[in-house]
Amino acid sequence: MSGGALDGIRIIDLTSVVIGPICTRTLADQGADVIKVEPPSGDLLRNLAKGGRNPGMPGKFLNFNRNKRSICLDLKKPAGADAVRRLVKTADIFVSNVRPSALARAGLDWDTLHALNPHLIYCGIVAFGEGGRYYNQPAYDPIVQSLSGIAGTFERAHGKPIFVPMVMSDHVTGLIAAQCIGFALYRREKTGVGETIEVPMLENMASFVMSEHMGGETFIPAAGPTGDNRLVSPDYRPQPTKDGYITISPNTDAQAFSFFDAIGRPELKTDPRFDSPASRTAHAHDYFEVRAKGLAQRTTDEWMELFAELDIPAARYNTIDDLFDDPHLNDVNFFREVDHPSEGRIRTTKTPNAFGGGGRDGELTAPLKGQHTSEVLTEIGYTKTEIEDMLSEGSALGEN
Amino acid sequence: MSGGALDGIRIIDLTSVVIGPICTRTLADQGADVIKVEPPSGDLLRNLAKGGRNPGMPGKFLNFNRNKRSICLDLKKPAGADAVRRLVKTADIFVSNVRPSALARAGLDWDTLHALNPHLIYCGIVAFGEGGRYYNQPAYDPIVQSLSGIAGTFERAHGKPIFVPMVMSDHVTGLIAAQCIGFALYRREKTGVGETIEVPMLENMASFVMSEHMGGETFIPAAGPTGDNRLVSPDYRPQPTKDGYITISPNTDAQAFSFFDAIGRPELKTDPRFDSPASRTAHAHDYFEVRAKGLAQRTTDEWMELFAELDIPAARYNTIDDLFDDPHLNDVNFFREVDHPSEGRIRTTKTPNAFGGGGRDGELTAPLKGQHTSEVLTEIGYTKTEIEDMLSEGSALGEN
Secondary structure (H helix, E strand, O other), X not given: OOOOOOOXXXXXXXXXXXXXXHHHHHHHHOOOXXXXXXXXXXXXXXXXXXXXXXXXXXXXXXXHOOOEEEEEEOOOOHHHHXXXXXXXXXXXEEEEOOOHHHHHXXXXXXXHHHHHOOOOEEEEEEOOOOOOOOOOOOXXXXXXXXXXXXXXXXXXXXXXXXXXXXXXXXXXXXXXXXXXXXXXXHHHHHHOOOEEEEEXXXXXXXXXXXHHHOHHHHEOOOOOOOXXXXXXXXXXXXXXXOOOEEEEOOOOHHHHHHHHHHOOOHHHHHOOOOOOHHHHHHOHHHHHHHHHHHHOOOOHHHHHHHHHHHOOOEEEOOOOHHHHHOHHHHHOOOEEEEEEOOOEEXXXXXXXXXXXXXXXXXXXXXXXXXXXXXXXXXXXXXXXXXXXXXXXHXXXXXXX | OOOOOOOOOEEEEEOOOOHHHHHHXXXXXXXXXXXXXXXXXXXXXXXXXXXXXXXXXXXXXXXXXXXXXXXXXXXXXXXXXXXXXHHHHOOOEEEEOOOHHHHXXXXXXXXXXXXXXXXXXXXXEEOOOOOOOOOOOOOOHHHHHHHOOHHHHHHHHHOOOOOOOOOHHHHHHHHHHHHHHHHHHHHHHHHOOOEEEEEEHHXXXXXXXXXXXXXXXXXXXXXXXXXXXXXXXXXXXXXXOOOOEEEEOOOOHHHHHHHHHHOOOHHHHHOOOOOOHHHHHHOHHHHHHHHHHHHOOOOHHHHHHHHHHHOOOEEEOOOOHHHHHOHHHHHOOOEEEEEEOOOEEEEEEOOOOEEOOOOOOOOOOOOOOOOOHHHHHHHOOOOHHHHHHHHHHOOEEOOO
16 A cells, blocks of 8 residues: 555554644655544544635645544544554554543553553653643643743744744644654564653753754853844844845855945955854844845845855745745645545645655545544454444444 | 664764754664764854854754764865765764765765665755755755745734744754654664655745645635635734733633633624634634733733633743743753763753653763764774874864
């Protein structure tokens, strides 16, 4: 079914919205068989996002759930929770972003599942790690952006805290969860035993922010303030030109001096604020100001042509919509069109990373809720009568 | 030496600044033996970041290079490049963020290294993927934030494009490179052969942005505009209170209705814009405005107490500096103090993810440039005389 790096791996996926689904999509894109277990109400993302052709199938859901199958089970009914445990017996990985206390109530804690399947890798994605006072509290992406310092980096740069207009904490932590699962799979090949992994959002995002911005406070006593001064300048952004925006990175002396000539400020080459990489770093704020003023003099096209001649790294600015027309992305067929059985013609994005050992064979479009309930239950040994009983009592739900 | 998931894995690390170093730090934190190969001038990050006690050892360098050893080689000299090839023969992984054309010139391309070591996993982190017109062009984080739509999400939310004040494209792509290496290690355990992996920044970040924001343009013809409207509202940020900021996520009906009562707007419970999760998503912009107005009425402490009673998810806002005093982070010992042999007392941050199978034993602080040159060359069979010759001709450099 697949030639990806994770060919033959089966994943029981009790995740929802973005943080878990990006983790399991990443694994699915590498060829894993991901069985998405949805509650009767479905993954919340089916109804949270706008922009779809049919209810429950918005674009955001399709993007985060390709290459998965969906089984719909009511875990509050004994037969539903039992089906998850039977699935786990056949699986390599169990991944969930449900709170640990709720998993324990459903009989889906590590101790129970490990006893059923000693080879299992159990990945719990949580908001806050065990041992801290917020453990078991729910969280949402903005809560973690607020607590982890992500919003704080914007206050430093622009005077007020804002959020990245993406679910950055969810998305990055989900990618890290997939990374941790890869490491555990490697170790399991060597040791033969499974393990449990805890992936906490706040700790991962605080680590992200502080690796970049601990700065002089890395030292005790402090050798300077927190904050990477090159990144928290208010002018660290695409710079306005006469007719749009441009982004440049004249970092070496050769690039910087060519740039000073190009904007008609040759005297800056010997200005002690700008005459070396170290002095430009120390005066990053002033350097950004010089760039902002200089770049306003010409159009984006004029600058792009000139900077190509001068070998100064430069790029256009893409709006979200511009990505569809980006020449490099088009060269690599980043956007492809496929037919979705219920949603019609859709766009899908390329799996960005190329593996010489081969990628996933065959592609699945995102499932309808419960689309594979009967198929999956049959695979793990349920009889037709047992499945019919579950469907009629509502512990399992089919496609609808 | 280590009990981590990657215990026994040796990595030859030709990376610099952030994108590669966060990849290899992630692998080092899991117990891999990471040999950082630095040019005579050292990793650029040693001199790019401010805030240190001694030249070449700023906080940002220390944070991204813990648990590594440093060997300093001049790859422009035949004996320097040859030493890298001899290192590769002993290694599991080669990872680089050098441009492919430059690697080929140094005899460090996949074909050459794979012939020397068929078990090698070769990970090339690049700005732009093969097959596209920007392949082999250099890039820096702001260039990719500008091209990938990251800056574009801010224009949608706030009217003008800005960058995330972190090297987000570098940092996230580096984390993804570590993820890909984990998958390849797992596959190698099963197949016995190595492979090459290409991890391109632009494609990864475009995938990140478009998974969240392709929206109605996922469908052909479009079912609506791009952009997740909940995320691109100008009020999607920590909200000002009487004396600071607060972030809340009243998502369910129970939470939203309690919130409307708390701000003295009970009539909103039956307002058709706010009476269900779907209507609140459709009117996200208005809902954020209602929150902003309501939250200005009390202090952060007053709200935190009330929202705890009402079971409404809420969090304080942390500036970068506030992280040092965050009660949850302190509970989990997120910041630890260690002694660095040359830099004195320093702070280090916790490896955020907990592996039941055990973590790295023993911790290394970030190396001085060339600190382990002789040690590493000796390990791979260089004689004392050979090492002395390399040091005297400058193809290898020791600590200085």
